[in-house]
Amino acid sequence: MAQGAATKVKKRKKSVIKRAKQSPVRAEINRANTTRVRTAMKKLRAAIAAKDSTTAGTLLRPTLSAIDHAISKGVLVENTGNRYKSRLSVAVNGLSAAAKA
Numbered sequence: 001m002a003q004g005a006a007t008k009v010k011k012r013k014k015s016v017i018k019r020a021k022q023s024p025v026r027a028e029i030n031r032a033n034t035t036r037v038r039t040a041m042k043k044l045r046a047a048i049a050a051k052d053s054t055t056a057g058t059l060l061r062p063t064l065s066a067i068d069h070a071i072s073k074g075v076l077v078e079n080t081g082n083r084y085k086s087r088l089s090v091a092v093n094g095l096s097a098a099a100k101a
Contacts, residue, residue, distance in 0.1 A: 037067055067084055
C-alpha cells in the first residue's frame with residue numbers, strides 16, 4: 001500500500017475505525033524516528049570514515065540520544081539499538097585514541 005493512503009475498513013466497529021485512524025499517524029511518527037536515527041548514524045559514520053575525530057566526538061552524543069529515543073518509542077529493538085551504540089562508541093573511541101597517539 002502506498003504511503004499515506006487511507007486504509008479500507010470493512011467492519012463498522014468503534015475500535016476498528018479508531019485503529020484505522022491511528023495507524024497512519026503512528027506510521028508517520030515511526031518513519032520520522034527511523035529517518036532521524038539513520039541520518040544521525042550516516043553523519044557519524046561519514047565522520048569516522050573521514051577520520052575526523054572532533055566532528056565524530058561532537059556527533060556521538062546526539063546519535064546515541066536518537067538511538068535511545070527510537071528504542072523507547074519501539075522503533076528499534078533494544079538489542080539492536082545497543083549494538084549500534086556499542087559499535088559507534090568503539091569506532092569513535094578508537095579514532096580519538098589514534099589521534100592522540
